[in-house]
Amino acid sequence: MIIIKKILLILLLFVSFSAITVLFYKFVNPPVTSIILLKEEFTLTSFLSIKNYNQKWQGIQNISAYAPLAVIASEDQIFFEHFGFDFRQIEKAIKENERRRRIRGASTISQQVAKNLFLCNDKSIFRKAFEAYYTLLIELLWSKKRILEVYLNVAEMGDNIYGVEAASEIFFHKSSLKLTSAEAAFLAAVLPNPIKRKVSRPSSYLLRRKEQILTQMELIGGLPFIKEKLR
Template sequence: MLENLKNSRRPVATSSGPVGKVGWFIARLIAAFLFISVAQVVIYKFVPVPVTLTMLLDDHSITKDWTPLDDIDRDMVSAAIAGEDGKFCLHNGFDHTAMMQAFKRNQQGGRIRGGSTISQQTAKNVFLWQGGGYFRKGLEAWYTVLIETIWGKRRIMEMYLNVAETGIGTYGVEAGAQRYYGKSARKLSPTEAARIAAVLPLPKEREVNGAGGFTRRHGNAIARQVAVVRNDGLDGCVYR
């Protein structure tokens, strides 16, 4: 019995060693990130994004003009869906079919193509940085889940059309409309909206005014799809 009593007084092993401290630090770091990321998304559900990392890292002077979705022509929304994400209202943030198709194309070499949805692009543009890498893609996926859950489709589209680069140093469709057409995004025609949508994938390489070749053909194709998006209700989640 005495021996048992002595054994019961021995200190219990704890995780206070180096490994335990590292694990505790990592756990606290993850918890802090989760809290901060959720807080960011909740705040931006109601507050316009003042600036993004992409803007801060831009070598050019930037032009932007936050505009509520009600002040952006519906043709611009339809053009963005037609050009960037035809299933925007149908998926939960990820178009798995498009991602698989992009993966297969990339295995064949040539220019790397993405299968990102508007939701994924918005998550990247608002909260992260440009460029690839699995770490950034992982963060992008997390933020995509958050904005789909907390913001909803209408707010995602509003954010996208305000932070997407529409030309060198130009961010948002309002700044793009003023730059290229000298008018508000509220007054864009289907063709004008389609031409802006056509440069979204490569805004530093494609021109809206005087566009030729692929950009011109792509813009014309988007313009033809604007009415289809509207008639088939593919923008219905934005205008319920």
């Protein structure tokens, strides 16, 4: 009985702490993400003194509307309709993965935010369970606009390059507010593998993927669609 009480207490503390943290990040921009910390192998000293990665936080109002439109067209076309999970894509991925070597993912933007902020790239069932939990918390406590804003600032878009502002400055020498539709599609095309797919050295696949995303951007409604959703 004592053990059960201790387990319940630990669960209560975890739920309380995680909910408070997610609620806090609704209003405050995360100073760093778990993915960055794990990749960079930060010590406390290096975290406080030296920034070994490129990231410049930018509010969504100061990012070109083409950027959220591109990531939605590329990663999660029913982003504004689901509550964190695209069950049709999950079912499709399961069926496809039964007959292919290369595993196809089905993570929504909300799931990717949960993983980037709080978890790691481990593919264990325990990590997926925590991802589902944090995804539900994020969907419950944040607006869709906030989820997109965080995603656009924490997604890795090049080796040690996080967020569209840093990526735009490095690859296109301009602010993310001035990104064109083609440039935004290029950045979205490197997801979810920005180490293998490089904007600076685009492969034929990346060029085709960019064109596909541009087509999808128009098919889902273009700028009028995203501006209405983010109003």
